[in-house]
Amino acid sequence: MNASNDNLAIVTGASSGIGLAMARRLLEEGYSVIGIARQFPAATLQHAHFRSVELDLADLDNLPAALKQIIDGINQPIRLLINNAGIGKMGYLEQLSIDDIRLVMDTNFMSHAIVTKSFLPLLKQQEELADIVFTGSEAALQGARQGSIYCASKFAIRGFVQALRQECAKSAVRVTIINPGAVRSAFFDDLHFEPAGAKENAIEPADIAEILLTVVNARPGTVIDEINLSPQTQVWQRKDK
Numbered sequence: 001m002n003a004s005n006d007n008l009a010i011v012t013g014a015s016s017g018i019g020l021a022m023a024r025r026l027l028e029e030g031y032s033v034i035g036i037a038r039q040f041p042a043a044t045l046q047h048a049h050f051r052s053v054e055l056d057l058a059d060l061d062n063l064p065a066a067l068k069q070i071i072d073g074i075n076q077p078i079r080l081l082i083n084n085a086g087i088g089k090m091g092y093l094e095q096l097s098i099d100d101i102r103l104v105m106d107t108n109f110m111s112h113a114i115v116t117k118s119f120l121p122l123l124k125q126q127e128e129l130a131d132i133v134f135t136g137s138e139a140a141l142q143g144a145r146q147g148s149i150y151c152a153s154k155f156a157i158r159g160f161v162q163a164l165r166q167e168c169a170k171s172a173v174r175v176t177i178i179n180p181g182a183v184r185s186a187f188f189d190d191l192h193f194e195p196a197g198a199k200e201n202a203i204e205p206a207d208i209a210e211i212l213l214t215v216v217n218a219r220p221g222t223v224i225d226e227i228n229l230s231p232q233t234q235v236w237q238r239k240d241k
């Protein structure tokens with residue numbers, strides 16, 4: 001990866017959907033990007049300033065050591081940390097296994113807390129403007145049927161973000177959460193429902209990438225705390241499984 005690009009972004013969940021769109025947009029803007037996901041199929045993203053790291057963020061026991069290895073290999077300031085990776089396991093609570101519950105909480109909340117904790121000392125020491133941006137959800141704002149654990153994981157992230165923002169206020173680190181409604185992505189591949197086909201029924205990942213730029217380009221000294229966005233209409237369809 002060419003180290004001459006001044007702005008470095010770390011993007012979790014960069015192999016698909018929102019994270020991939022964010023990585024692409026940041027590369028267009030001249031950032032260097034380190035993307036993290038469990039798997040990057042060869043065709044995902046080829047760019048001189050993109051490096052993929054294959055890592056299971058839900059493997060919490062091994063996560064701190066894996067993150068240390070990434071951090072030790074970084075030799076330029078980090079401008080942006082995006083905690084975006086996530087999964088959905090939807091269903092009535094009785095239909096979810098203990099393993100489902102643990103996996104959702106570990107992936108959607110615990111891993112983000114550990115990733116942030118690992119990068120934060122470096123971000124603060126840099127004394128340069130840095131943004132930590134989380135992909136929350138409309139599920140962080142309002143509980144909904146068949147989403148008990150997913151909503152819990154996203155409410156947890158939102159509370160974490162609010163506290164962290166205050167903890168970072170005296171540093172040059174800003175903390176933001178973006179809360180989308182339905183986004184058309186692989187998120188729905190293993191679910192029994194998805195947004196219906198019309199374009200008004202889902203946000204596009206590229207839309208979130210544009211919002212990200214608004215967040216990052218805010219005047220230093222101003223923090224965009226939270227952005228909520230929804231598709232214009234909210235029509236869902238069941239999938240034949």
Ligand SMILES: NC(=O)c1ccc[n+]([C@@H]2O[C@H](COP(=O)([O-])OP(=O)(O)OC[C@H]3O[C@@H](n4cnc5c(N)ncnc54)[C@H](OP(=O)(O)O)[C@@H]3O)[C@@H](O)[C@H]2O)c1
Pocket residue numbers: 012013014015016017018019036037038039040055056057058059084085086087088107135136137138179180181182183184185186187188
């Ligand atoms: N789609 C929506 O309607 C919607 C709405 C609001 C919020 N969100 C949130 O947006 C975020 C991104 O979702 P998306 O819609 O872009 O879905 P997606 O296309 O399925 O992307 C999810 C990303 O997270 C990664 N990931 C999942 N588990 C991981 C793990 N254990 N370790 C490392 N990476 C992991 C996936 O890569 P691998 O599978 O290769 O690991 C992938 O890159 C999630 O936090 C989701 O909750 C989605």
